Amino acid sequence: MGKQSSRLRSAEQRPSSGAASKQRPRAASHQPPATAKQSPLALDRLIHERLRLGIVSALAVNERLSFNELKKLLSTTDGNLSVHARKLEDAEYVACDKTFEGRVPKTEYRLTAAGRRALEKYLVHMEAIIRAVKD
Numbered sequence: 001m002g003k004q005s006s007r008l009r010s011a012e013q014r015p016s017s018g019a020a021s022k023q024r025p026r027a028a029s030h031q032p033p034a035t036a037k038q039s040p041l042a043l044d045r046l047i048h049e050r051l052r053l054g055i056v057s058a059l060a061v062n063e064r065l066s067f068n069e070l071k072k073l074l075s076t077t078d079g080n081l082s083v084h085a086r087k088l089e090d091a092e093y094v095a096c097d098k099t100f101e102g103r104v105p106k107t108e109y110r111l112t113a114a115g116r117r118a119l120e121k122y123l124v125h126m127e128a129i130i131r132a133v134k135d
Helices: 002-013 018-022 050-061 067-074 078-090 113-134
Strands: 094-101 104-111
Touching: 050 067, 050 078, 050 094, 050 104, 050 113, 067 078, 067 104, 078 094, 104 113
Parallel strands: none
Antiparallel strands: 094 104
């Protein structure tokens, strides 16, 4: 019983999280610290995932795409697209604009300058890997 009561006391002493815990924190930088050694083959894992690469690529050639347009273009589900788009938003690669047309909500995505730079860097890296494999 001594252990159980100490666990209860420690739980009671913890500060309550309140409403602040419901807010989604901004994602920390997805890049490893500058001091960490990175393999020359390491790619931006945030973009490298198939669906996220599809989102970023589609937005690179279209100024804006709605949620439904992206969903159809990428042949995915609402939930899958939503999760991956959120990861790109958290990294500030993609911006999401929510509006209403009449009473119907409309969600549109656009590529940010940071997202465009990340995609360009990713493509340069992929080209270097392809050249290295061919040589």
